[in-house]
Amino acid sequence: MPQLRRVPLADQAAEVLLGRIRAGEWALGSKLPGETTLAPQLGVGRSTVREAIRQLAGRGVLDSRQGSGVFVTALDAPEDWEQVLRRADIVTVIEARIAVEAEAAALAAGRRTPADLRAMRRALDGRMSEGQSIEEHVNADMALHRAIVAASHNEVLLDLFDGFVPRVRRAMVEMLRIRPVASESEDHAAHVAVVDAIADRRAEVAARESRGHLDSLKAALS
Incomplete structure (x- = not known):
């Protein structure tokens, strides 16, 4: 031994x-x-x-x-979550976000409250504030995505999203410094579409719009 x-x-x-x-x-x-x-x-x-x-x-x-x-009770010990994220390629993290956020958007469509909708609308407005730095814009974007996940009222999904934020935030800031979004209006419209679908309680549409936006982000980061 x-x-x-x-x-x-x-x-x-x-x-x-x-x-x-x-x-x-x-x-x-x-x-x-x-x-x-x-x-x-x-x-x-x-x-x-x-x-x-x-x-x-x-x-x-x-x-x-x-x-x-x-x-x-288990045949192996899971790795520390932060270590996994530090090692993961950003595209892999985006793929995990798609799994979390598309499901969260669908759940939010069925569970959102008036307070949830107000939080999402405020976060939408925050993304388009005048004179934002790149860091401020990314922070506002993350706040909107978090508001959507929070509206799912699933604590596990919210904890998973919060684990992604530091890794994704750094990558988004770096990407936008090198390659700004081609059309800010189209990018914002994609976010509005997710929130509108949640407001209208259209779960399938909310999930599809969320996935489509994040697929575009994945393609931009690839």
Whole structure:
């Protein structure tokens, strides 16, 4: 069995256990051996094993059940969301935005409130304010897209969108500095079309307009 040599030992122990799970030593739903078995295998004390198990439980890989033992609940640990986004190509991020925002627009068409509509209309006006810098325009654009997702009243979709914002914002600012939008009026009309479809409770149209706008953005960034 791999032995641990460097500190912090609990972090090392967690990675060794995760490696063994990834390698298929324990199947999904199976019970891990007890601390008295794992500790000598890893070359650490039982308290270190307990801390390693706690770490993996926090990452969703293990579940420690009182009186029953420790069970495998996932065969790998998801990467940190920010690290994934930092590494992802911006086009890949836009593709993920399409999945999130087209669905959010459809949901918003059925769930939007008068307050949601007011927020979207205000954000629309904010996109076209006179004398905006590129950064201010991008911030206003992100505010509109967020208002649309918020109108879906789906917290998971909103959390996903908020995760995209820093990566997308930087890319949009850089792109607009090099290559401004060919027609600001057409770009704004595309946003108006999404909001109007949501206001009219036309879910399919809202999703189609949202997807079409983001597909155009993807093409511009490719």
